[in-house]
Amino acid sequence: MAIIEIKNLIKKFGKFTALDGINLEINEGEVFGYIGPNGAGKTTTIRVLLGILQATKGDAKIFGLDVWKDAVEIHKRIAYVPGDVNLWPNLTGGEVIDLFVSLRGKHDKERREKLLKMFDLDPSKKCRTYSKGNRQKVALVSAFASDADLYILDEPTSGLDPLMEQVFQECILEQKNNGKAIFLSSHILSEVERLCDRVGIIREGKLVETGTLDQLRHLTRVMITVATENPIEDLNGLNGVHDIEERHGGLNFQVDSHEIGNVISHIAKFGVKKLESTPPTLEDLFMRHYNTDGGE
Numbered sequence: 001m002a003i004i005e006i007k008n009l010i011k012k013f014g015k016f017t018a019l020d021g022i023n024l025e026i027n028e029g030e031v032f033g034y035i036g037p038n039g040a041g042k043t044t045t046i047r048v049l050l051g052i053l054q055a056t057k058g059d060a061k062i063f064g065l066d067v068w069k070d071a072v073e074i075h076k077r078i079a080y081v082p083g084d085v086n087l088w089p090n091l092t093g094g095e096v097i098d099l100f101v102s103l104r105g106k107h108d109k110e111r112r113e114k115l116l117k118m119f120d121l122d123p124s125k126k127c128r129t130y131s132k133g134n135r136q137k138v139a140l141v142s143a144f145a146s147d148a149d150l151y152i153l154d155e156p157t158s159g160l161d162p163l164m165e166q167v168f169q170e171c172i173l174e175q176k177n178n179g180k181a182i183f184l185s186s187h188i189l190s191e192v193e194r195l196c197d198r199v200g201i202i203r204e205g206k207l208v209e210t211g212t213l214d215q216l217r218h219l220t221r222v223m224i225t226v227a228t229e230n231p232i233e234d235l236n237g238l239n240g241v242h243d244i245e246e247r248h249g250g251l252n253f254q255v256d257s258h259e260i261g262n263v264i265s266h267i268a269k270f271g272v273k274k275l276e277s278t279p280p281t282l283e284d285l286f287m288r289h290y291n292t293d294g295g296e
Helices: 042-049 071-075 093-102 109-118 132-144 162-177 189-195 213-217 257-268 282-290
Strands: 002-013 016-027 031-035 057-062 078-081 150-154 181-186 198-203 206-212 221-228 241-247 250-256 272-278
Touching: 002 042, 002 181, 016 042, 016 181, 016 198, 016 206, 031 042, 031 189, 042 057, 042 150, 042 181, 078 132, 093 109, 093 132, 109 132, 109 162, 132 162, 162 181, 162 189, 181 189, 189 282, 198 213, 198 282, 206 213, 213 282, 221 257, 250 257, 257 272
Parallel strands: 031 181, 031 198, 078 150, 150 181
Antiparallel strands: 002 016, 002 057, 198 206, 221 250, 221 272, 241 250
C-alpha cells in the first residue's frame, strides 16, 4: 500500500524552480532514502509533504489525503524530525518529549524511558543547556516514542556521534519491522546504504535515479584488482573494461557489472594468482551524477 504518492510535483520560488517534476511512491514498511547535497531540493520536498509549502503544480498525497488541504489529519499519524532542532529554552527535554508524544494521543512511558536510556539523554535539563546533538536526541526520542505510521526524517543524525547514529539505525529498523514507512533525507551515504530499501537521488530539483540498491548498482562499475602468472593480453579490447592501471605487480581496472562474467573468463586463461573485486557503493553512483555536466 502506498503511504506517500507524489506526481509531477513542481515548486517554484519566483523564477527559481526548486522542484521540477518529482514523481515518487513510498510504500508501507519501506525505508526510502532521499539523497542529494544541500540545495538539491530535499528539504523543499519535505516541506511540501508536511503542508508547510504549497506546491506550484502537481499532486502530493499521504495516506491518500492531500498534503496541503488535509495537513491537520495527516499530522496526527506522522512523526517529523528536522536536521536543525529548535526547542523551547525554558522547558526541560522531558517536558518537550511529553508534549510532542501527547499530540499523537498515546503515551507509552515504558518506551519513552527505554529510548532516553538508549540515546543517553538527561530529560531533566532545560533545553537551553543542550548541545546540538542533545537537541537532536530530544526530537528523535519524541518521534520514536510516538505511535506514528510514517516517519519523515530530514538529516536526522546531524550533530550525533557515531555511537548515537548506531542507536538511531536500530530504531529505524525496529519501526520498519513494525510495518511503518520511513522517508529518510540524508547526505550520509553509508547511513542510507545500511538502512534503505530504495533510494532516490535528487539533483537540482530533479529526481535523476530511483530504485533499489541492487537496481542502481547495475549502473555502476566494479573495481577489479588482479595478479596473473602471465601478462593479460587484449584486456583493452574487452567490452565494459575501463581505466586500466598497473599497480604492485598486477592490474587495477573497472568493469561494467553486466560484463564481469566475460572479463573473468578472459583473465582466467592467464593463470590467476590473486583476484579481488570491490562492489560499487552508493557513493560511486552518487558521485557519478554530481561529477558530470559541471555538477558538484
